[in-house]
Amino acid sequence: xxxxxxxxxxxxxxxxxxxxxxxxxxxxxxxxxxxxxxxxxxxxxxxxxxxxxxxxxxxxxxxxxxxxxxxxxxxxxxxxxxxxxxxxxxxxxxxxxxxxxxxxxxxxxxxxxxxxxxxxxxxxxxxxxxxxxxxxxxxxxxxxxxxxxxxxxxxxxxxxxxxxxxxxxxxxxxxxxxxxxxxxxxxxxxxxxxxxxxxxxx
Amino acid sequence: xxxxxxxxxxxxxxxxxxxxxxxxxxxxxxxxxxxxxxxxxxxxxxxxxxxxxxxxxxxxxxxxxxxxxxxxxxxxxxxxxxxxxxxxxxxxxxxxxxxxxxxxxxxxxxxxxxxxxxxxxxxxxxxxxxxxxxxxxxxxxxxxxxxxxxxxxxxxxxxxxxxxxxxxxxxxxxxxxxxxxxxxxxxxxxxxxxxxxxxxxx
DNA sequence: GATAATATATGAGTCTACTCATTTATGTTG
DNA sequence: CAACATAAATGAGTAGACTCATATATTATC
Numbered sequence: 001x002x003x004x005x006x007x008x009x010x011x012x013x014x015x016x017x018x019x020x021x022x023x024x025x026x027x028x029x030x031x032x033x034x035x036x037x038x039x040x041x042x043x044x045x046x047x048x049x050x051x052x053x054x055x056x057x058x059x060x061x062x063x064x065x066x067x068x069x070x071x072x073x074x075x076x077x078x079x080x081x082x083x084x085x086x087x088x089x090x091x092x093x094x095x096x097x098x099x100x101x102x103x104x105x106x107x108x109x110x111x112x113x114x115x116x117x118x119x120x121x122x123x124x125x126x127x128x129x130x131x132x133x134x135x136x137x138x139x140x141x142x143x144x145x146x147x148x149x150x151x152x153x154x155x156x157x158x159x160x161x162x163x164x165x166x167x168x169x170x171x172x173x174x175x176x177x178x179x180x181x182x183x184x185x186x187x188x189x190x191x192x193x194x195x196x197x198x199x200x201x202x
Numbered sequence: 203x204x205x206x207x208x209x210x211x212x213x214x215x216x217x218x219x220x221x222x223x224x225x226x227x228x229x230x231x232x233x234x235x236x237x238x239x240x241x242x243x244x245x246x247x248x249x250x251x252x253x254x255x256x257x258x259x260x261x262x263x264x265x266x267x268x269x270x271x272x273x274x275x276x277x278x279x280x281x282x283x284x285x286x287x288x289x290x291x292x293x294x295x296x297x298x299x300x301x302x303x304x305x306x307x308x309x310x311x312x313x314x315x316x317x318x319x320x321x322x323x324x325x326x327x328x329x330x331x332x333x334x335x336x337x338x339x340x341x342x343x344x345x346x347x348x349x350x351x352x353x354x355x356x357x358x359x360x361x362x363x364x365x366x367x368x369x370x371x372x373x374x375x376x377x378x379x380x381x382x383x384x385x386x387x388x389x390x391x392x393x394x395x396x397x398x399x400x401x402x403x404x
Numbered sequence: 405g406a407t408a409a410t411a412t413a414t415g416a417g418t419c420t421a422c423t424c425a426t427t428t429a430t431g432t433t434g
Numbered sequence: 435c436a437a438c439a440t441a442a443a444t445g446a447g448t449a450g451a452c453t454c455a456t457a458t459a460t461t462a463t464c
Contacts (some may be wrong), residue, residue: 009460011410016413037450048414053452088404111321118320119313119381130383144404153404158395162404165396168374169367179321181332193360194367201403202290202346202355202364211441213428218443240421250444255422 024066026065033063035043047140057124059118064125067113071132074102084125087145092195093188095140096170100187103178111178136161153199169194220265221247222257226268235265235314260327262318266327269315271332276304281341290349294397295390297342298372305380313380339365357402371396 006014027036037057038059041050057060061134078098082091103110117133120126147153153162170191177187208216225246232296242263244254249268258264265404280300284293306314342365349355355364372393379389 007232007461012459014375024206038452039450049451050415050453051413054412059451105441115317115321118377119317126383134411146403157399161395161399162393164374164392165371165399168372170370171374172366172370175275177322179328181273190363190366193363194370197359197363197367199404202349202359202401209431214429215442239419251421252423252445253443256442259422403424 003056004155010195014059016045016051017055017108020047020062020171021050021066024062028063028066029108029194031104032106032108034108040060061125061145064111064120067124068128068132073134074099075136075139076088077133079142082143088143088152089192089199091143091147092140092166092170093192095143096174099170100177100184103174107178114175114178140166156157166195169198218247218253219257222249222254223268225266226306229294230265230268230402231308231365234308234310236310240264265314265318266322269349270327271329271333274337276301277310277334277338281344284341285380286387290345290354290391291394291398291401293345293349294368294372295394297345298393301372302376302386305376309380315370316377316380329384341367342368367400368397371400 020041025043026045027041038052041062042049045052052062056065058143076093081098082095085091085094086120096202103113103120117129137160141159144153144157144162144166148155148157173182173187173191173194176182176190177184182190218263224241226238226243229243229246240254241251241265244251247254254264258267258400280297283300283323284297287293288297302391305315319331322331343361346355346359346361346364350357350359375389375393376382378384378392379386
């Protein structure tokens with residue numbers, strides 16, 4: 001799997017990185033993001049307080065470090081569910097429904113994540129977030145492409161542009177849900193209505 | 203303008219609030235949001251360190267306190283510019299162009315604001331943010347309504363739903379611009395393309 | 405394998421957002 | 435207006451994210 005030759009240094013780093021991610025993940029899940037201190041994470045991972053910041057420039061970065069993998073899998077899973085639906089609109093609802101179900105298990109964490117993804121401060125994790133986002137948009141683009149084949153979308157619709165529009169609509173509604181401006185029922189209604197609008201045009 | 207009878211207490215509070223907002227505004231503009239400390243603001247406003255937190259629960263709240271007024275005016279101005287365009291798509295571009303021009307004057311501040319508006323933690327300012335957002339959406343809805351009259355939009359398009367979809371698309375693209383994922387030219391192209399997509403349907 | 409060069413880890417120390425027990429100012433009541 | 439009640443302000447104190455000079459581990463060079 002990995003390139004066979006890992007120097008001692010690289011081994012140690014990878015191991016430590018793994019312990020930090022595992023410790024942070026467990027603590028975030030158990031106590032929530034805000035309530036977890038960086039010192040606690042360092043202790044649980046068996047490293048010094050300062051070492052943590054060699055692996056993540058800020059506590060927020062830690063959040064990305066921890067959830068990038070999980071979110072990548074989630075994108076895959078959401079796409080898997082979505083594919084089985086017949087119409088594009090239902091596919092999109094199923095896709096985002098998977099995300100919302102995930103977020104609903106831990107709302108404060110979801111809020112922290114959303115806050116973080118909205119703008120990535122340190123260049124360190126920017127590439128990673130971009131990759132994650134691109135992966136997500138590509139799945140949406142795949143769904144739109146398939147819809148073209150079924151005559152549900154016009155042949156000249158730009159795939160990535162369409163995907164971004166879809167995601168933009170979802171993201172704004174997610175923000176309203178996580179902020180408590182709307183409840184889940186209202187969210188579902190709004191999202192479906194606005195996506196339908198995008199599909200058919202204003 | 204104000205209800206004539208302001209008790210001594212209410213006078214003092216209003217005055218102090220004004221000084222805090224003015225001091226914070228000046229310091230944010232001059233040194234940026236992150237680099238400004240709450241103590242500096244307190245000193246500049248002539249209040250004690252702790253007093254600040256009676257007027258804004260957190261430093262982030264302070265950001266909203268300071269910019270709510272300015273953003274409200276900006277919405278008005280953006281709408282004024284947009285109205286003069288002929289086609290809906292150009293009106294929307296003009297509307298958001300006003301916002302982007304404003305944000306480009308101070309990118310770090312814009313990032314802080316965006317971060318903050320994405321999710322409003324303390325209930326204190328939530329209502330204010332909601333009001334601001336609603337005002338903005340209503341202007342967009344007005345533009346869509348007028349477009350209906352010109353036959354540019356279907357009569358059965360829900361105004362607020364359409365406005366939210368438009369704003370969602372803008373907001374995601376703004377995030378990419380402020381994060382440095384795209385430059386201004388790319389932003390303009392993407393936004394226009396995606397809004398056009400919404401107008402005509404996928 | 406000794407020495408030098410470099411990468412990584414450490415944790416005491418700093419900085420700053422935020423709290424809270426206490427004090428001060430304003431309003432109310434008999 | 436005296437005594438009380440309540441609202442607002444104070445600032446020393448706390449907590450936690452993050453830094454940085456120093457120490458340690460690893461690798462490269464001879």
